[in-house]
Amino acid sequence: MAEPSFYIGVIGNVISVLFFLSPVETFWKIVKRRSTEEYKILPYICTLLGSSLWTYYGIVTPGEYLVSTVNGFGAIVETIYVSLFLFYAPRHLKLNTVVVVAMLNVFFPIAAIVATRSAFKDEKMRSQSIGFISAGLNIIMYGSPLSAMKTVVTTKSVKYMPFWLSFFLFLNGAIWAVYALLQHDVFLLVPNGVGFVFGTMQLILYGIYRNAKPVGLNNGLSEIAQDEEEGLTSRVVPLLS
Numbered sequence: 538m539a540e541p542s543f544y545i546g547v548i549g550n551v552i553s554v555l556f557f558l559s560p561v562e563t564f565w566k567i568v569k570r571r572s573t574e575e576y577k578i579l580p581y582i583c584t585l586l587g588s589s590l591w592t593y594y595g596i597v598t599p600g601e602y603l604v605s606t607v608n609g610f611g612a613i614v615e616t617i618y619v620s621l622f623l624f625y626a627p628r629h630l631k632l633n634t635v636v637v638v639a640m641l642n643v644f645f646p647i648a649a650i651v652a653t654r655s656a657f658k659d660e661k662m663r664s665q666s667i668g669f670i671s672a673g674l675n676i677i678m679y680g681s682p683l684s685a686m687k688t689v690v691t692t693k694s695v696k697y698m699p700f701w702l703s704f705f706l707f708l709n710g711a712i713w714a715v716y717a718l719l720q721h722d723v724f725l726l727v728p729n730g731v732g733f734v735f736g737t738m739q740l741i742l743y744g745i746y747r748n749a750k751p752v753g754l755n756n757g758l759s760e761i762a763q764d765e766e767e768g769l770t771s772r773v774v775p776l777l778s
Contacts, residue, residue: 549716705736
């Protein structure tokens with residue numbers, strides 16, 4: 538009979554896949570309009586970086602194949618997103634974007650893998666070093682939900698903090714934190730524990746402000762909030778590992 542962690546991990550995989558596919562509507566708009574408009578690529582680049590490192594972590598860490606499978610899927614999906622963005626990006630942005638993609642999605646992962654394999658002969662140390670790097674990146678990426686929550690408090694509106702996104706952030710953090718506890722994996726526990734806390738905070742804010750009268754929702758603020766929503770949607774995904 539399978540361990541409880543296996544069933545928890547399978548549930549986590551399903552939720553993670555839904556998160557990875559959540560930007561499909563955004564990229565359908567980009568393809569349909571043949572323009573990236575005001576959308577930002579950095580969240581997707583960061584998500585691809587995180588997914589790539591977590592895939593490697595799952596491969597080199599015994600018993601963590603559920604981590605490698607879902608993040609391997611995520612890396613493929615994010616590669617498609619980034620490729621589409623590069624294809625439809627304005628000419629004056631393409632060169633800089635290609636440089637950033639090359640640095641973060643090619644050279645950095647290769648450097649991290651080569652460095653850890655060269656520095657540590659023991660597989661456990663290699664796994665722990667990659668886990669440390671991946672967890673650190675995930676925690677840094679959680680800065681996006683903070684800005685989204687600030688917008689909610691400032692405008693007294695939850696328009697740019699969708700309920701289901703907050704709910705799945707909460708649910709995803711909880712599922713993977715439980716999985717990490719069962720697996721005794723601190724590198725998975727810390728970032729997903731942080732995700733659970735932020736998801737809880739967002740749900741609380743949603744409950745407070747969902748019927749509140751919005752203030753200060755002018756066009757400029759709406760554009761900022763839209764960017765924050767987009768960043769939140771993409772940056773949540775790396776924490777699904």
